[in-house]
Every structure is written in structure tokens, then in C-alpha cells.
Amino acid sequence: MDWKIEVVPVPVTDIERAKSFYADKLGFNVDIDFTLPDDTRIIQLTPHNSGCSIALGAPTSMPPGSLHGVQIVVDDIATARQTLLTNGVDITPVQHFDGKTYVDGPGDDWNSWAFFADPDGNKWTLQERPATTT
Template structure:
């Protein structure tokens, strides 16, 4: 039996500001934005990812303090290019750090407007071997 992590709830103080940050600055895909008299819930997915973030105002989402998520982890094939893309979109990023010459030991980070923080890890092998093959991305919404 497969057990897949597909959604992470991210606590934010302002849903619209978070959507603008993750969609317009970070480049996540807006999967849905649902509002009715009981809730406002939004799902966004990083390009190429099988896991999404969900932000909103449901009671279970309000149990966590905005900005309390630390070191959520993204993987890219080129840290320098990814960092340059984010900086070009106005995202404040840390400097790139390499802890070892082996693949997977290069990182930088950033935080959203509430302080939820992200680590971005370079794994060069993802350029040739993505976790979700390009031809399957349209079928799965990734």
C-alpha cells in the first residue's frame, strides 16, 4: 500500500496576501480558491510537485499560529537558478550554502510574509530524473 503525502496545511494570517506571495512571487500553481459563507480555502502546488499547500480559515487550520511552520522542504535541480528566479520576483532569500561536494548538500532558504520558512535543496539529478515525469504532470495536475 502506498502512503503519499499530498497536502500540508500552512498557517497564515492573511489568505489573500499568502496567495499573492505563493502564486505570484514563488510561482506555485493555484489549484483552487474556494470561498463560501463558512470558509475560505486555497490549494497551491509547486511546479512538478505531488504535494500541495493548503491555506484557509477552517477551524483545524486556525489551530496553528501563523508563521509557525519551519523548514518546509523544496527540491530543485539548480539552486542558483532557483534563487535568482525568486529574488527576481522580489522574494528575500538567504545566500546559497554548500556543505559538501556531493549532490544534495547545497541549500538556500526563504520565508513567507508570516514567517513560515522554507529550505530549498539542490539535487542535480532531478534535472534528468524528476519525481513526477513531465509527460504525467498534466494528468495529475502537478
């Protein structure tokens, strides 16, 4: 039996501002943008080649800005970070964990990170995975 995480709700205060951040600055694809009969607007966006999406406007008991620690995994963290910087995202330098704290500079496999937040303060982690060989 497959168990897959498909959608993560992201609590936001301004759905249009959040849509712009995730679509325009992060490059997520807008999969769904509709309004329910009760006037609740739902926007689902998916990162390029991801099996998991995010949902804006989905009913959640989490206050805006309370989502922390969701990781976006990339093949090349330096390039991904530069893309986000170019798109206006405030993101930390690439760092690695030295066993006690995060220090500047890339680390070895699975140990290169950069951190950013959306306009509501939801905190995201960018992580580099090891190069794959075929």
C-alpha cells in the same frame, strides 16, 4: 500500498497576501480557491511538477509563521534562487553544511541549500538534488 503526502497546511494571517506570495513570487499554481458555507476560504496551490500542494486557510491549530523546515527540491538551485530573487523573495545565498554550520557556496550531492520565509514568517528550505541521468 502507496503512502503519499498530498497537502501541507500553511498557517497565515492574510490569505490574499499569502496567495499573492505563493502564486506570484514562487510561481505555485492556484488549484482551488473557494469559500465554505461557514465563510472559511480555502486556497490550494501546487509547485510546478510537485505531487504535494499547500493549503492556505485550512483549519489548523498552528499559529501563523510556525511552519518551519518544509523543503522544496529543485534541479538547479542557482537558477531557482535567482528566479525567487527576481520575483522579490528575500532568500539567503546558496549554502552548504560543512558538518558544523552552513557556509556560503554550493556543496556536493544533496548539500546545497537556500532559505526564505513567507510574509508571515513560515520558513522554507530550497534544496538541490543531484542531477539525474537517463
